[in-house]
Amino acid sequence: MSSLDTRAAKRYAAALFQFCVNENCVDEVYTDLKMVDDLMHQSNQFHLMWSSPLIPSGRKRSIIGKLFDGKVNATTLAFLRLLVDKRREDTLAEIPAELGQLIDIAANRMRAVATFAVEPTSEEVAGIVASLKQRTGKDVTISVKVDKAILGGVVVRMDDIVLDGSIRGSLEKIREHMLVEG
Numbered sequence: 001m002s003s004l005d006t007r008a009a010k011r012y013a014a015a016l017f018q019f020c021v022n023e024n025c026v027d028e029v030y031t032d033l034k035m036v037d038d039l040m041h042q043s044n045q046f047h048l049m050w051s052s053p054l055i056p057s058g059r060k061r062s063i064i065g066k067l068f069d070g071k072v073n074a075t076t077l078a079f080l081r082l083l084v085d086k087r088r089e090d091t092l093a094e095i096p097a098e099l100g101q102l103i104d105i106a107a108n109r110m111r112a113v114a115t116f117a118v119e120p121t122s123e124e125v126a127g128i129v130a131s132l133k134q135r136t137g138k139d140v141t142i143s144v145k146v147d148k149a150i151l152g153g154v155v156v157r158m159d160d161i162v163l164d165g166s167i168r169g170s171l172e173k174i175r176e177h178m179l180v181e182g
Helices: 003-023 026-042 044-051 057-068 074-085 095-106 122-136 167-181
Strands: 109-116 139-146 154-158 161-164
Touching: 003 026, 003 074, 003 095, 026 044, 026 074, 026 095, 044 057, 057 074, 095 109, 109 122, 122 139, 122 154
Parallel strands: 109 139
Antiparallel strands: 109 154, 154 161
């Protein structure tokens, strides 16, 4: 997706978020959009229909209505139809993530991914969450990954911040230091 499409997705998500806040349907619309995104990945037919520039807008609106009317919030359905009308179907792939970020910001929440070399204990995960909460002042939701390539320790990613406490990261820093001095 181009940077123009990404900016468009951010604008559409921001407008949708504001509308949903006023209508008190943020969580429901967010859940609906994640479901539509899942369908996009699971059904090649739906994905092809949605992304095809050859299918007229009226036909797409009709298909969307048959698929989702009564199954999603009316705001979600209207939003999907708006994307079709404006020929911005390509932005849908990024909108759930953008909307999720806006929801997190409004709730003073932050998502992080912690990568460990081995499966962490619940105490280790709780310690990381407490440390991040203290550091950011936000509620932290953490996803755990295991990657033996980091050798040991933990790498935490949240938004644009990477905290590298891995053995591999330490070895890389030592290597770089030795190259600079040597």
